[in-house]
Amino acid sequence: MNSDRKHFNFNDLEQWLDRHRVTEIECLVPDLTGVARGKILPRQKFTEDRGMRLPEAVVAMGVTGEFPSEGPYYDVISPTDHDMHLRPDPRTVRIVPWASDPTAQVVHDCYDKAGNIVPFAPRSVLRRVCELFEAEGWNPIVAPELEFYLVARNTDPDMPLKPPIGRSGRAETSRQAYSIDAVNEFDPLFEDVYSYCEQMELNVDTLIHEIGAGQMEINFFHDHPLGLADEVFFFKRTVREAAMRHNMFATFMAKPIAGEPGSAMHIHQSIVDAQGRNIFSNADGSASDMFRWYIGGLQKYIPAAMALFAPYVNSYRRLARFTAAPINIQWGTDNRTVGIRSPVASPAARRIENRVIGADANPYVALAATLACGYLGMKNRVEPTPECKGDAYLGDYQLPRSLGEALEKLRAERDLASVLGESFITVYTEVKEIEYAEFMKVISPWEREHLLLHV
Structure with a gap:
């Protein structure tokens, strides 16, 4: 903020x-x-x-x-x-x-x-969690990295999404990770985005081209969770509006295009005390117990929080092996195959990155949930598993594979409900059940292709 x-x-x-x-x-x-x-x-x-x-x-x-x-x-x-x-x-x-x-x-x-305060409103839930940290003398600091796709205008939901046409008159067909020229294809759009963000005083940092065709990422400067949730909320409105003014759509769907990587909202998080010291580091610069316990809390509670991090049926298409999205709750230093990453940083900047969260997650809910997991880890002194130093994709799936499974786990986890609020969990899971039931009424092209004449 x-x-x-x-x-x-x-x-x-x-x-x-x-x-x-x-x-x-x-x-x-x-x-x-x-x-x-x-x-x-x-x-x-x-x-x-x-x-x-x-x-x-x-x-x-x-x-x-x-x-x-x-x-x-x-x-x-x-x-x-x-x-x-x-x-x-x-x-x-x-x-x-x-x-x-x-x-x-x-x-x-x-x-x-x-x-x-209405306890089931998403902003209220994040306020509640921040107040729990404040009562302990802790100040959480977060920095989201938000991925999204630019796609050609699509008014027919039965038609697959396609990359948009850039200044060259061609759509992307190959991987363009970190390509400056690929970003420049959409210069007029991003000039508007940055102009809008400047007028709105949004503290956006780096813009990069991600792996997918037409996939971008915007990073936010680190700050207090409530202010940054507001900024992500505003940014989503902003980039959608700017894209439509340039005859394309911006989407934060977790998996909008088959065969392309999904979009995440990676959240970096650390905690400072009343004197502004990072409690994840000891005085000698080594990792603290709090750092270890915070990771342990993420490992213990992320599976139950997945319905909050991956809120739609589409969300689970992103979480697949070897697709730049995690399938696990392993942790590691400078390891992008794990769900919980510790970037290389100075002791003062030691932090933890939750890589499980989808770009489709409500920023208020996602921030509240990841902080709740870490809070429970520190309060209950949850020890993490040993650090993963290899390719975590080679291990087993450790996350729910569907929204239905995720909702069952969320309902059963009483510790998360105690932090996020019983009324919020009740409202959220009941609403998500309605969405899931609506989805199950739809027959997909895959079913018609493979089942129509073969079963």
């Missing part, structure tokens, strides 16, 4: 809106999928009300827009569809650079009528 924003209050917000001559406000709430929900208000009404109301189910529905019709979901969500009372977080205010009139966007937190 921009240092000028960290202590923004409502007076600062009003002055910011005046300075930018804002006439409209997009009042945003991230839902379970990370989609922006909310309302657009005139500046005067926003200033008078400083908030709005939405039905609580708005943040508790699936990617199809469906809700469960019965069951434990309604032990959390009122069947009478209560209102949430939304409060803007002044620190999140950003300009909407593509709007024709001066427009701002502000992320809101969700409260009930008694003033209690």
Whole structure:
């Protein structure tokens, strides 16, 4: 989060809106999928009300827009569809650079009528986890690396996605990892992306071309988890908007194109104490017990958290052997075949990279879940397995292979529920069951090709 924003209050917000001559406000709430929900208000009404109301189910529905019709979901969500009372977080205010009139966007937190935070809203879950760290005197620091694909415009869901046409007039057909020229194929688009990010004060760092055809990666500067989740949320909106203005789509699907690598959201994470010292390193520069236990927590709880890291049926297509995505919970130093990597770094910068998370994960949920795993590891002093120093792809699968299996593991893991909140786990798993049931109604081309005349 921009240092000028960290202590923004409502007076600062009003002055910011005046300075930018804002006439409209997009009042945003991230839902379970990370989609922006909310309302657009005139500046005067926003200033008078400083908030709005939405039905609580708005943040508790699936990617199809469906809700469960019965069951434990309604032990959390009122069947009478209560209102949430939304409060803007002044620190999140950003300009909407593509709007024709001066427009701002502000992320809101969700409260009930008694003033209690709504525990199943994704931003609330991340707040809850950050507060647990704060109670221990720990300050988590994270840095996401977010992969995505640029694809040709596609309005027919029955047609496979294809790489877009660049400045050369040709689509990519070969591997172009880290190619500068391949990125330059889309210079006009990325000029807009960087311009939008600058206007929105998003702290994006490096842009690279990844392995897949039309696959890119953007890195974010390290910061506090809540501010960075907001930035990833804003960035996804931004790059989608910019791509459409250049006659293409940007997608954060985990596996959008058959035969191409999937897209991840690798999250680097470390913890500093009240004096700003990295607790993953001892005074002599060696790795600390906390470092070891944090890894142990990731190893123990990642399998149960996979429905949060890989939230859709498509997510599990990415997690395959020898596809640049992990299939394991091994850990290793400077080893990209493991699910939990420790990059080479100075003692002050010692950190852990969770490589399991998909680009399709809700950034609030993903950050909350990976921090929860590490928190439980440190609190319970969970010892990791020995470091993997070889090719971890040669080992067994250690992660769920489907959304159904992942949901079973998440429901059964009570430690994660205690950290993330029982109501959130209930709402999340019930909604995901609805999505999974919807997917099972669809007959795929593979089934028609191989089963139609052969079984």
